[in-house]
Amino acid sequence: MALRMLKKILLLAGLGLVMAATAFANVPTIAVEELKPGMTGYGKTVFHGTQIETFDVEILGVTGSETGGYNILIKASGPNLERNGGISQGMSGSPVYINGRLAGAVAYGQAFSDPNYCFLTPINQMLEMLNESDPRPSVFRDLPEEEKSTPLMVSGFTADGLAHLNETLKPFGLTSYAVPAGTDNLEGVTLEPGSSVGVSLVRGDMNIGAIGTVTWVGDDGHVLAFGHPFLQHGKSDYFMTNAYIFAAVPNIQSAFKVGSLGNTLGHFTEDRLSGVAGKLDENAKIIPMYVSVTDMDRGIHHSTNVQLVTDEDLVPTLVDGVTYNAVSIAKDRKGGGTSRIRFTVTAQGEKEGPIRLRRENMFYSSKDIGKVTNSELNIALDMLMNNRFDTVKVFDVNVDVETSSQCEVAELVSASFPREPVPQGGDLPITLTFKPYRSKEFTRTIHFKVPDKQKPGPMNLIVRSGNATQWLQNALSKRNHNNNAEEQDNNQSMANAQREFRDFLNEFNTMDANNEIVVDLAQNLDAELSRTSHENEKGTDFAAGLSKLIKGSKYKQKYTMDFIISGETSITAEVKGR
Numbered sequence: 001m002a003l004r005m006l007k008k009i010l011l012l013a014g015l016g017l018v019m020a021a022t023a024f025a026n027v028p029t030i031a032v033e034e035l036k037p038g039m040t041g042y043g044k045t046v047f048h049g050t051q052i053e054t055f056d057v058e059i060l061g062v063t064g065s066e067t068g069g070y071n072i073l074i075k076a077s078g079p080n081l082e083r084n085g086g087i088s089q090g091m092s093g094s095p096v097y098i099n100g101r102l103a104g105a106v107a108y109g110q111a112f113s114d115p116n117y118c119f120l121t122p123i124n125q126m127l128e129m130l131n132e133s134d135p136r137p138s139v140f141r142d143l144p145e146e147e148k149s150t151p152l153m154v155s156g157f158t159a160d161g162l163a164h165l166n167e168t169l170k171p172f173g174l175t176s177y178a179v180p181a182g183t184d185n186l187e188g189v190t191l192e193p194g195s196s197v198g199v200s201l202v203r204g205d206m207n208i209g210a211i212g213t214v215t216w217v218g219d220d221g222h223v224l225a226f227g228h229p230f231l232q233h234g235k236s237d238y239f240m241t242n243a244y245i246f247a248a249v250p251n252i253q254s255a256f257k258v259g260s261l262g263n264t265l266g267h268f269t270e271d272r273l274s275g276v277a278g279k280l281d282e283n284a285k286i287i288p289m290y291v292s293v294t295d296m297d298r299g300i301h302h303s304t305n306v307q308l309v310t311d312e313d314l315v316p317t318l319v320d321g322v323t324y325n326a327v328s329i330a331k332d333r334k335g336g337g338t339s340r341i342r343f344t345v346t347a348q349g350e351k352e353g354p355i356r357l358r359r360e361n362m363f364y365s366s367k368d369i370g371k372v373t374n375s376e377l378n379i380a381l382d383m384l385m386n387n388r389f390d391t392v393k394v395f396d397v398n399v400d401v402e403t404s405s406q407c408e409v410a411e412l413v414s415a416s417f418p419r420e421p422v423p424q425g426g427d428l429p430i431t432l433t434f435k436p437y438r439s440k441e442f443t444r445t446i447h448f449k450v451p452d453k454q455k456p457g458p459m460n461l462i463v464r465s466g467n468a469t470q471w472l473q474n475a476l477s478k479r480n481h482n483n484n485a486e487e488q489d490n491n492q493s494m495a496n497a498q499r500e501f502r503d504f505l506n507e508f509n510t511m512d513a514n515n516e517i518v519v520d521l522a523q524n525l526d527a528e529l530s531r532t533s534h535e536n537e538k539g540t541d542f543a544a545g546l547s548k549l550i551k552g553s554k555y556k557q558k559y560t561m562d563f564i565i566s567g568e569t570s571i572t573a574e575v576k577g578r
Contacts, residue, residue, distance in 0.1 A: 027193075027216070029123050030101035032062050032070045041098035043076065043106065044194030045091050045213050046245050047084050050185065052194035055081045057096050059103075060117075069273070072096075072104055072120035084248040086115025089151060090257025093213035093225040093275060095193045096120055102193075105215040105227030105275060115255060121227040121274050126215060129270045129277040130222055150230055151256055152176035153198075156206035156304075160334065161325030164370065165208075168317045172231060176208065179246070179260050186262035189242045191280065192217055197225050198261040199268055199276060200239035202318055204306035206325060209261045211243045212276075221280035223266065231313075233271045237284045238309050240266040285310045289397040291323055293330035296404040302330040315394065316381040320374050323399055327370045331403045336366040338408040338564065339373040340515075343399040345380055349390040352501055357384070357508060362515040362564045364409050373401060380508065389501035410434035412517070412567035413441065415463045421576040425452040428573055430463065432517065436563070446559045448519045456577045459521070464568030466516030466558065507551065514564045520556040522570060 039059040044052050056078040064070035074096065076087055087106060094106040104120035152169070154162060154176045162178050169176060191197055191214050200209035216224040223240065230238070245259040268278035287308040294301045304326040308318050327339070340362045347355040357380045363372040377399065384392045413433045422428045428448040435441050450459065512518050 028101040029127075030098050030103050031124060032072060032103075032122050035059050035062055035072060035098065035103065037061050039098050041096060041103070043094050043096040045094040045106075046194065046196040047080055047248065048245055050189050050196065050242070050244060052192070053080050054078070057098075059098065063119075069125055070122050071107070072122060074118060074120055076116050076118065081116065085255035087118045088115070088248040088255035088257055090196070090211050090245070090248070090259065091213055092150070093197070093215045093227045095123075095213075095215045102216065105224070106213070107227035107275075123216065123224075125274045126224045126227065126277075129224065129272050129274060130218075150174070150210045150212070150226075150228075152201075152208055152210050153179045153259060153261060154206070154208045155179055155181040155260060157325050158328045160370070161321070161328045164324045164328075165321040168320055172314075172317075174231075177258065179258055181207070181260060186242050186244055189262065191223060191240075191242060191265060196243040196245050196257070196259060197223070198239070198241035198243045199226075199230050200241050200261050200264070201309050201311075201314060202306050202322065203239055203241075203261070203264065205304045206306050206322055207261050208318070208321070209239070209241065211245075211257060211259045211261070215275065217280075221266070221282075223268075223278050223280060224275055225268075225277075226275040228275060229273055230268075230271050230276055232273060233311065233313070236268055236271040236276075236311065238268040238271070238276075238278075238311075239264050239284050240268050240278050240280070287315065287394050287397060289319065289322060289399075291326040291399045291401070293326050293401045293403065295330045295332070296402050297331075297406075300330060300332075302326060304329075310394070312385040315385050316378055319381050319397055320378050323374050323377060323401070324370045326399075327373060327401055327403060330401075331369075331405075333405070335368070335405070336364070336407075337369040337403055337405040338362065338364045339369050339404070340402045341373050341377070341399065342401075343377050343380070343397070345384065345397050346395045347384055347392050348395065349392045349501070351390045352392070352505075355384070355392065355505060357505065359509065359511075361513040362408070364407060364514075364564050366407075369403060373403070383504065383508065387501060387504070389504075407437040408562075409564045409566060410436040410442075412463070412465060412565055412569060415569050415571050417571060417573055419574075421574040422450055423576055424450060424454050424456070424578050426450050430519065430571070432463070434563075434565070444561065446517060446519070448557055450573075450575060451521075451555045454575050456575050459573050459575045461571050461573065462518075462520055462522045462568065463571060464518050465514065465565040466512035466518050467514050467566065512550075512558065513560070515561050517559040517561060517565060518552070518556060519559070520552040 037060055041057045042054045043057050044054055047053055055076050058075045060073040060075055062070055062072050091106050096103050102123050104122040106118055107121040108119045152174055157178055165176055193214055193216055195214045196211055197214045198209045198211050202208040210230060212226040214225050241264050242262040243259045244262060245257050248255045248257050266278055266280040266282050267284035268276045270277040287310055289306050289308055291304040306322055342360040345357040349355055359376055361376060365372045384394060413435050416431045417428055428450055429445055430448055431443050431445045433441055433443050
């Protein structure tokens, strides 16, 4: 008797939730249990511009279970659908009504050879997103192939910029297509069931986002759309925009709508299996980004202002894509060259407090200067967004780049110095000879301050390029060759050597640059690596020894040049007491 009463209470509670959701939406819904094959209705979507039009629908059946979720199989038809190639990507989220009641949203259809067939996601499953509670951190999940169906629409990108963006988006299962920029026709266009809607990741001088269809709008401004996940990141914060549709483009797998993202009207806060959910008239958190690029060959300057979403997984990729494209626009050519980049990233760690990463360096590539220019910027954003120490909020990203088609690289050939002894704390002039690319040798003189406490006698110095990784690999290679040792793993992450996040941040800010000459007291490489190898056996990270070698001694001195340097040499000077 008690069990029967409990079941009745639970049933009434469930009906109460459904009735509340129905009343809240101000539109009646129909449950999957009520759907029967042969029932007919209509769907709503935008085929061109912003005008909502209808198409005919017939219910073919319901698949799935209460535990795993249901899908509703339909056949769509009608003149509007015929003119536009059947069900297309971008129609995802299109509401379907049976007997005037909302049944669900167009979700999947590309698996069928006939584009008029597709599955719907039931509306009651989508409404559950409004009550979703997930305190766990959002973790990127690689979607199965059948769910990787939302192409990104991008504007403001060159062909090379688009190709690079697609390369970096592959791990997310996303593909982007170039479309014209936004249109003035979207002024005053609001969102309602059947409207085209954008999930935007980047807005401003460049735009990146996906286009789908609004399924449902609540009386208080809650919005449901897509009927399938975008990235299924769970708790999210994407820009919600209106959108303009140019056409549905035929494709070997499935037609897809081509459109442009419009004005921001709110933000999406949920990205789940059943679709995306959000709220009108609320703002997403943003990361402002400014990129300034000058093509030194022609004296042409280009600047880019954008705002990015704050998704931890996406930010490094978006920053990379925006920077690469800004460089591509300014230099307006393919191929290699030399670049100088200066960037500043300001942020706030929950534990660490204020964070400021500032870096200046030069890079050269014979193939694609844009890719190497971004390398340290990518590391910086990945370090902040995906570190294991702290949750970091990025406030802004500022980037300044100069590019040239010239090969501004010179090899360090030799180093010479006066043979008379130099006093402790004295000045040791060192004349460096460089061999530039396809040009004559030239010299530069630097001055090394001898440590006050340097012992009288021989002082061994290493003179090298600021490309510390190259220097360390060369040193290890020589050591391994001489000792016939097994090849060492030179690609260990320096992050593993860090015990505190602050150490990691400081070391990034003070890393040697490719256009710097580094002079330091020579360290005994064999002794240092042997010691750290021994400590590693006791549980100490071997990478700590490598990090120490790159960091150098407290007497290390750096000298900035206006070209990239390669190579290293050593000298021995005589030190005398005062």
